[in-house]
Amino acid sequence: MQEHHVVVVGGGFGGLQVVHGLKGANVRITLIDRRNHHLFQPLLYQVATTALATSEIAWPIRRLYRDRREVTTLLSEVGGIDRQNRKVILTSGETVPFDTLVLATGARHAYFGNDAWEKHAPGLKTLEDATTIRRRLLLAFERAELASTEEEKQANLTFVVIGAGATGVEMAGMIADLAHKVLPPEFRNVDTRKTRVMLVEAGPRVLPAFTEELSAYSKKALEKLGVEVLLGTPVSDCTEEGVKIGDDFTPARTIIWAAGVQASPAAKWLDTPSDRAGRADVGPQLNIPSDPDIFVIGDTASVMQDNGKPVPGVAPAAKQQGAYVAEVIKSRLAGKTEQPAFHYRHQGNLATIGKSAAVADFGKIKLTGVLAWWIWGLAHIYFLIGTRSRLAVAWSWLWIYLSGQHSARLITQKETLKDEA
Incomplete structure (x- = not known):
């Protein structure tokens, strides 16, 4: 039987946590990112203000998974998703087939129409x-x-x-x-x-x-x-x-x-509903409503908490979502059809001044x-x-x-x- 192929788009906190959580599972993983490094975004401003060097907050993705033979890393950019034929379309024209797809493509700054x-x-x-x-x-x-x-x-x-x-x-x-x-x-x-x-x-x-x-x-x-x-x-x-x-x-x-921030075009690729910031609406298990095998996490997703407020776009939230999706994928492969809904655990807010x-x-x-x-x-x-x-x-x-x-x-x-x- 051919191994289940999980494609993860995005090498940020959420995407890496999915790959980490699937270690030991009977899956083949392809990780796609348009940059060759994982970036620790919370300290990015310290590079901008001369406190840290770039190499201190970024690491080559290939190096992180050099001992994970089931993980293939592709340096490429996604241009669309062919849901019917289960393929990720790269801007180079090539395609990557998937059984399960996880989009963790983050967000960019938004200028509110300016x-x-x-x-x-x-x-x-x-x-x-x-x-x-x-x-x-x-x-x-x-x-x-x-x-x-x-x-x-x-x-x-x-x-x-x-x-x-x-x-x-x-x-x-x-x-x-x-x-x-x-x-x-x-x-x-x-x-x-x-x-x-x-x-x-x-x-x-x-x-x-x-x-x-x-x-x-x-x-x-x-x-x-x-x-x-x-x-x-x-x-x-x-x-x-x-x-x-x-x-x-x-x-x-x-x-x-x-x-302000604007989500990546992931919701447009999937032709699925999104909020005003472009974040894709997802269900309790972080998949889009029309497809149980396509997950959207991190800054790309609009996830609501039990109190009706959105899950904040911070690194701990993305990591929690990535770990959750990995567990859902493993449970489904094990034949378990029922999984509990995602629950965000608030770990506190921190900010530095000087x-x-x-x-x-x-x-x-x-x-x-x-x-x-x-x-x-x-x-x-x-x-x-x-x-x-x-x-x-x-x-x-x-x-x-x-x-x-x-x-x-x-x-x-x-x-x-x-x-x-």
């Missing part, structure tokens, strides 16, 4: 995004050093982060720390302590996923770092020259988008300050893959904590100051 803003306000979802933002950050200071007028100097020293979720808060705090504490001794013609970091949020508070108490603490901690927090006013335009917030225009050469403050919400237990920062750091190191990565990240953080220096401040692309501006 896609032209992406050129001026990049988001942060990939290593390419992180290195682009890092380059723009560092070149902004270099251009300020060369600027011949105070107006141009200040425009280059103004950084605007749009969106005050965890990514936006963490990004703004790290930029402020970099500008106000790390860089001042290194420049001669410009005082980087005069850098203006603005965090803009259309909603009423920062970190809306946290309690109001922790949100208020985070706002004060950001302001203590020198971040200007603007709440209740949406951005109305982003250009090469700056950003328009409400009716006011602020000259700024560096704008970073952290305001290099020594954070907030942690574990339900009844809520922490702030240095203790929360240490818990945040330990939690993230624990989920990194491999001893080498854990040691490298721990050493980088210890170096920053003790010396105040960021070690990954390299501008590696060939663009000149003029080209980048």
Whole structure:
């Protein structure tokens, strides 16, 4: 009898957890991803703000499964799904047949109908995004050093982060720390302590996923770092020259988008219902309603909790869904037709503010300050893959904590100051 073929599209947290959970099962697995690495997205902003190197938060997928002979890894991009003939269609024109399909294709940043803003306000979802933002950050200071007028100097020293979720808060705090504490001794013609970091949020508070108490603490901690927090006013335009917030225009050469996400086209590939963000509607066992053998998980899926709220788009949720789907597949292969519905276990919310403050919400237990920062750091190191990565990240953080220096401040692309501006 031919082995059951499971195709997993997406090498993020959810996809890898499916592959991990199927170890030892009588299945053949094909893992498809358009990049050759698994990325630890929660620390992506630290690459963008020069705290970590790319190799410290990403690992080659092939290396992860070199000892799993039943796993085939394909570096390719999916262009569609032929449900009738049970095939995944690659953009190269080739097809991959499947018995069971798991789509864990993640999400990209969304500009709410203003896609032209992406050129001026990049988001942060990939290593390419992180290195682009890092380059723009560092070149902004270099251009300020060369600027011949105070107006141009200040425009280059103004950084605007749009969106005050965890990514936006963490990004703004790290930029402020970099500008106000790390860089001042290194420049001669410009005082980087005069850098203006603005965090803009259309909603009423920062970190809306946290309690109001922790949100208020985070706002004060950001302001203590020198971040200007603007709440209740949406951005109305982003250009090469700056950003328009409400009716006011602020000259700024560096704008970073952290305001919204849009799911991958998976729901369109499957011709299945989805929510406004493009996330595919799934049933209690995370399969699409019209096909029990096609699962959608992670940021690609719209999964509801028992309280009627959606499961948050965070790494622990994707990992739980991946582990659940692996168990469902194994149970079905064993002839068990009934499986319990997926139940999300909330493990708490964590967010860091600068290099020594954070907030942690574990339900009844809520922490702030240095203790929360240490818990945040330990939690993230624990989920990194491999001893080498854990040691490298721990050493980088210890170096920053003790010396105040960021070690990954390299501008590696060939663009000149003029080209980048």
